[in-house]
Amino acid sequence: QRYTSSxxxxxxxxxxxxxxxxxxxxxxxxQATIIGIDPLIKMLELAKGNVxxxxxxxxxxxxxxxxxxxxxxSTVDVIASRFSLPYWIQPNKSxxxxxxxxxxxxxxxxxxxxRDFPTWKLFSIKIHMLFNRAGRDVTKYxxxxxxxxxxxxxxxxxxxxxxxxxxxxxxxKNEWKFIIVAxx
Numbered sequence: 001q002r003y004t005s006s007x008x009x010x011x012x013x014x015x016x017x018x019x020x021x022x023x024x025x026x027x028x029x030x031q032a033t034i035i036g037i038d039p040l041i042k043m044l045e046l047a048k049g050n051v052x053x054x055x056x057x058x059x060x061x062x063x064x065x066x067x068x069x070x071x072x073x074s075t076v077d078v079i080a081s082r083f084s085l086p087y088w089i090q091p092n093k094s095x096x097x098x099x100x101x102x103x104x105x106x107x108x109x110x111x112x113x114x115r116d117f118p119t120w121k122l123f124s125i126k127i128h129m130l131f132n133r134a135g136r137d138v139t140k141y142x143x144x145x146x147x148x149x150x151x152x153x154x155x156x157x158x159x160x161x162x163x164x165x166x167x168x169x170x171x172x173k174n175e176w177k178f179i180i181v182a183x184x
Contacts, residue, residue, distance in 0.1 A: 008031045008032055008033055008058075009029060009031075009032045009033070009077040009078060010032070010033050010035070010075065010076050010077050010078075011025055011029070011032050011033070011034045011035070011076070011077060011078045011079075011080060012034075012035050012037065012069070012071070012076045012078070012079045012080070012101065013025070013034055013035070013036045013037070013080050013081070014037055014066055014069070014079055014080070014081040014084060014098070015037070015038060015066065015081050015082070015083075015084020015085075015087065015088075016036030016037060016038045016043065016044065016047045016061065017038060017043050017046075017047065017084070018043060018046045018047055018050055019036060019046065019047030019048070019050040019051050019059075020050065021080055021082045022034045022036055022047065022051055022059060023050060023051060023054055023056070025080060026051070026054060026056040026059075030055075030056065032058065033058040033059075033060070034056075034058065034059050034060070035059075035060045035061075035062055035071070035076075036051075036059060036060070036061045036062070037061075037062050037063075037064040037065075037066075037069065037070070038061070038063070038064070039063065039064065039065045041063060044061035044062070044063060045061075047059075047061055048061050065088075065089070066081075066084070066088045066093075066094035066097060066098075067088065067089060067090045067093040067094050067097060068093075068097065069097045069098070069100070069101050071101045072101070073100055073101065074100075074101070074102065074103050074104065075101055075103065076101045076102050076103060076106055077102075077103055077106055077107075078106060078107050078108075078109065079098050079101070079102060079106070079107070079108045079109070079110075080108075080109045080110075081108070081109075081110050081111070082111040083111060083112065083113060083145070083177075085110065085112045085113070085149070085150060085155070086112075086113060086145045086146075086147075086148035086149050086150070087145075087148065091150070091158050092158060092161060092162070094158075095158045095159060095161070095162035095164070096162050098162070099162045099163055099164065099184055102184040103184070104184055105183065105184060106183070106184045107167075107181060107182065107183050107184075108159075108164065108180075108181070108182045108183075109179065109180075109181050110155065110179065110180050110181075110182070111177060111178070111179045112149065112150065112155055112177060112178055112179075112180070113145055113146055113149040113176065113177055114149060114151065114152060114171065114173075114174075114175055114176055114177055114178050115146065115149040115150050115151045115154070116151050116152070116173050116174065117146060117149075117174065117175065117176045118174060121174075121176070152169070152171065152173065152178045152180075155178075155180055156169070156180065159180065159182045163184075164182035164183065164184060165182060165183050165184075166180060166181070166182045167181050167182060167183050168180070168181040169181075
């Protein structure tokens with residue numbers, strides 16, 4: 001693990017997917033080192049290609065899952081995760097793993113789909129996506145994710161049970177997503 005002694009922040013993009021969040025992070029913190037973890041090699045290759053098309057060089061894609069993060073204890077400054085929570089098989093274990101790899105005082109910024117989002121609004125989004133030629137596969141993927149989503153209260157409980165302190169919450173009960181910031 002060559003990043004553990006860096007003077008720049010080490011950020012873990014958990015569930016990196018195509019790397020779009022990593023690119024946003026690099027734009028705000030260009031000196032950061034970002035490790036992108038995803039269970040799918042196809043996604044990691046896509047992320048590596050997308051990041052390569054930018055000026056950012058300190059991106060490391062790693063195959064892994066949220067329930068068993070392949071990093072040493074207390075090595076990560078910030079964990080960012082956007083919309084991957086519905087695919088975590090054992091969320092309680094995932095939150096314990098995030099606690100394990102974070103440095104003391106480290107933060108998690110989790111953006112998640114909201115299970116409490118009204119079904120009729122979800123249907124209108126689905127129609128909108130189809131009219132805008134998002135494609136049936138993409139539309140199905142995004143709307144099916146809500147079936148696996150969690151409520152704001154459930155996610156807050158995952159954080160608390162893992163020993164985190166919640167420092168910020170953004171989003172309301174009927175909105176399509178929410179953000180929780182928590183600290184070790």
